[in-house]
Amino acid sequence: MALICYSVRFARSNHARHISQARASFDRSLGRNFVRICRQEKIMAFKITVLCHETPFPPTHGGKVDMWRRLLALKRAGNHLQIISWDYGALDAGRAKVMDHVADDHLYIPLKRTLAFRAQHLLRFFRHPWFACIRWPGSELGNIARAVKEFAPDIIFLDGWHGALVAFYLQDKLGLPLYYRSQNIEHQYIRAQHRYATTFRARMVTYIAGLHMQKFEHEIISRSAIVFDISVDDIKYWNGLGYANIQYLPPIFGEDSNAATSEKNAVFDLVFLGNLRTPNNIAGVTWLIEKVMPIIWRSRPNTTLLLAGSNPDSEFGRYLEGIVNIKVLLNPGDAGKVLVQGRICVNPISTAGGVQIKNIDMLLAGRPIVTRSSGVSGLPSDVRKCFFIADEESQFSDTILKLLCNPQQTCDKQLLHSYFGELRIKELIDSIASNLENKPQSL
Structure with a gap:
């Protein structure tokens, strides 16, 4: 397993002034820690394939905010990122430029709301949660696997459970270690959403979303070398079920x-x-x-x-x-x-x-x-x-x-900086490095 050690340099492109306001804001955020990072002589870094269940830019809700801030922090810390993300419809040029600026390689998988698209995933739904099933890329899987193999990542980082079927495939096909960012005790969260749903459509969606979820969540945790959990309370729950591979990773606040x-x-x-x-x-x-x-x-x-x-x-x-x-x-x-x-x-x-x-x-x-x-x-x-x-x-x-x-x-x-500052990214990288060095048999 090759770890990359090098000095970090950042250069803003000459055409940045011509792109959207969101892109300009992103550039300022990415460059803000330039001096601090460069003062460090060397930074341990990885090549990471990150699976984001939604394209995280723009970060319009809590889940996207958590993903986006972590990606920026990983980038600032010198890691090379390949991002696989899903969303509905085509990815417009403005969002694509921002994603390409963060990632060395961005693989976008479009989702559709058509009956034909949903019908393609029905068979898999008998075993797995629906929102994981619709993220199975079908005929594009081979191209995705080849792109990941060419990128040659050190690890796979599953950011949210929805992309787990693809993560499992890459883990098995390429022999890569898997690390998971857990946002919730998902099967409990979805049940709670179902209880609060007031319309027929909302009750149906939350019911379908919860099918197979508990078993699937256990499979993700069992396959992961480390689960980086957002919640100290959720860690106690998983520890109580016998899982010892759970670590605390709080959300990171934005640079602005x-x-x-x-x-x-x-x-x-x-x-x-x-x-x-x-x-x-x-x-x-x-x-x-x-x-x-x-x-x-x-x-x-x-x-x-x-x-x-x-x-x-x-x-x-x-x-x-x-x-x-x-x-x-x-x-x-x-x-x-x-x-x-x-x-x-x-x-x-x-x-x-x-x-x-x-x-x-x-x-x-x-x-x-x-x-x-x-x-x-x-x-x-x-x-x-x-x-x-x-x-x-x-x-x-x-x-x-x-x-x-x-x-x-x-x-x-x-106090807030001690819990939610970018020091947490260094702890994340150190935990992964220690795990790779000391427990290769778990990969």
């Missing part, structure tokens, strides 16, 4: 987070950031609007709320229209700039899994955070102390009203 926290003038009293599509988020935001806000408005009638989220459910979008003192911001591009628009960040979601990326961004926004108990699930105990936790509507509203009258100190930045 400090700039976002310097803004002082909040436009809204309260702000929520999260997708407006999944059943648990819809239930949580509905609870906030119908149970909590009326109590607040009785005491403070002009209190304003910003709801910022991606891909709203059409029925829920119609519900939100026209509610006084509530503004809806769809598909925001920069979480930090959105969150500092509120004096207080709120998280009304009552059930979730893993770690909610929105909470990490809320901490970095430097605002007080009021959340229900599930909002701190998966976080270390030191970080949980940074939140105001309230589960009942009266407690939630009272906490908000008190903070609006008397804002309190937020979390210490040094």
